Amino acid sequence: MVTTDLSNALIKADSLCVSIKNKSILKNLSFHVDTGEIYALLGGNGAGKSTTLKTLLGFNTPSSGSVTIEGKEVNQALNFVRGKTAYLPESATLYSHLTARENVNYFLSLADIKKTDDEINQAFDRVALQADARDRHMQTYSKGMRQKTAIALAILREAPIFLLDEPTSGLDPVAIDEFNQLVRELASTGATILMVTHDVYGACQVANRIGLLRDGELVGEFAAAENSRIDTEQVHAAFAQRGTA
């Protein structure tokens, strides 16, 4: 297990409890994500992964405990938090009646951000979205291409925090590799990334740390050794151990 040093924490959940329709979803959940870190919250269906992300975005109100981003309580600084975060839902659904460029322009204009065509093309280049696809309606896009567009948008918004919901589900192996590479590249430029996933192997390949979520509780946390990724076997073992306890 890792030791907790909260001095550098950009995202912090402290004894977080969330109930939805009188059902307790998150129970005393505590974790933190440091600046430039990739943190994967790993868990099965119904573990509370998406609820955690939505609580970080201020869509759920904690029944107790706290959740902060850059030290600010999420529900008391919604605009600040949403300005700092780039959220990618499980199916990165942008508008299918628009092209990738139109989607990006639309969301940027709503965020009151002005970018030139060159800057937008640079962002598309960075996420490796094919040039001939950028002015095509998104209804023809694969999930991977949609994710790339969404990440390009996040880059253009200059959001320092990425919240990714099951980012690799439904992607083919090549697309997963491309995505992981992109996530690492983002982290290397200082972006802080919290991803929730049920993909153990994917999480181990990309994350610096992994938190194990079961029934709304954090049941384990693992850190990667320097310059290496997390040991998949170790995660499996921890999950299994906890499950039989």
Next chain:
Amino acid sequence: MSQNNLSKIIIVAKDEWRYWLRSKLAISVMAIGLLLTLSSVIVTSINMMELSHARHELQEDAEETFVEQPDRHPHRMVHYGHYAFRTPAPLSILDPGIDAYTGNSIFLEGHRQNSAMFADQKQGTALTQLGSLTPAFIVQTLAPLLLILIGYSSVSRERESQTLTYLLSQGTSGNTLILGKGLALLSVIGLILAPLAVAALISLHDGESITAVLAFILGYGLYLSVWALLVLLFSSALSKNSESFTALAFVWILLCVVMPRVASTTAATSVPAAGKLETDFAVIAELRKLGDGHNAADPAFDKLKAELLEKYNVDSIDQLPVNYRGIIASAAEAELTHVLNEFAEQRMQTELSQIHVSRQFGWLSPMVAIRSLSMLVVGTSIETHHRFLREAEALRFEFVQALNKVHVEKLSYQDDMNRNKDAAATQKARVSAENWQVLEDFNFEVDKAKQRMQRSLAAFLQLLLWIVLLVVAIRTIGKRLI
């Protein structure tokens, strides 16, 4: 509202339009709506203008024909009769209101109060029933359906495709999103109302008041805004497009089809009105108590006879300096008119009470509210029709009594009594055609705009209440939108 927020609302509205322009369904629905309104405005305007022109001409013809009658016995002219035509209100090109059902002209004759006739709805063949697709009907009934078809998925679509969470997570508030969608729907309302507004403005040339024109446009703007808000409310509150569409279709049926009928049924039940046959029998029974104006010897006039003999200090009616038969005709007409007017007033009061009950349903259905508002502002409501009946009746009584006066003063009792003896006597019992100049010009004008506004105030308040309640509901949902 900050400048920044306003620009975001406009951005959302523009995107909604972009979505509609790229969606064949939305474009088709808008095109159909625009075409229907436009064609209906043109067809109804031409129809009503022709009708107005025709009624004006017919009124002049009727007056000319009457005064051009040859020398006759004055009582024959009483039965020859005359017509009163109601020229349509300038704005009735958009909402003929009850005119289409009540009729627009009355045959005026002695001893009778005829009903209005030539109602468009009774004249039409099956083919011409298409003529009832008036602009008012289209905007009141079909435009809400068009708004539903265009907007039912405006917010639920975002939720269903998860773009809603994405939008909100990027700092766009739920209320901004809903306001943007609402602004887009308002612009559609502007499109639907444009032909109506242009036609309403054209009616200014026919003497309509600017207040009435603006109130008419405002009323329909408020009504369609209620529907835009209903569409937004259901689209925001329900999670699926199918749920939103089904709920809105149900609401349309309830508010546009069921409630107006419930309103009229409740009105008819709570304020029962006697049937025509029942009323006719009651009228006949009352009239039988009066004397027969054609029979100078009727004992019912004995008192009058005695008074006259005393007044003129003579022993018999043939010594009177005036025609006794004419006096009896005049007195009988006055008594008969009094009775008929009492029944007519009773009937009109019942109709008014019923309509007042029916109008209260505007608090429950915006369709009922706009229907009342539209007819009241245009001047095609029951109140205006009643005034037409009263004015036509006043005209009838005036000309019949004017002819009775001619009978009294211009024809001697002896000549009158001997009129059927031979051809020469018949000729002698005629009075000069110069005496037919008894008709006052009948020019029925729509009520003053101020009076129409006062009458329609409640309907305006009903629509405003709907808007306030819906805005509160939408704002509440907008804060919790996810």
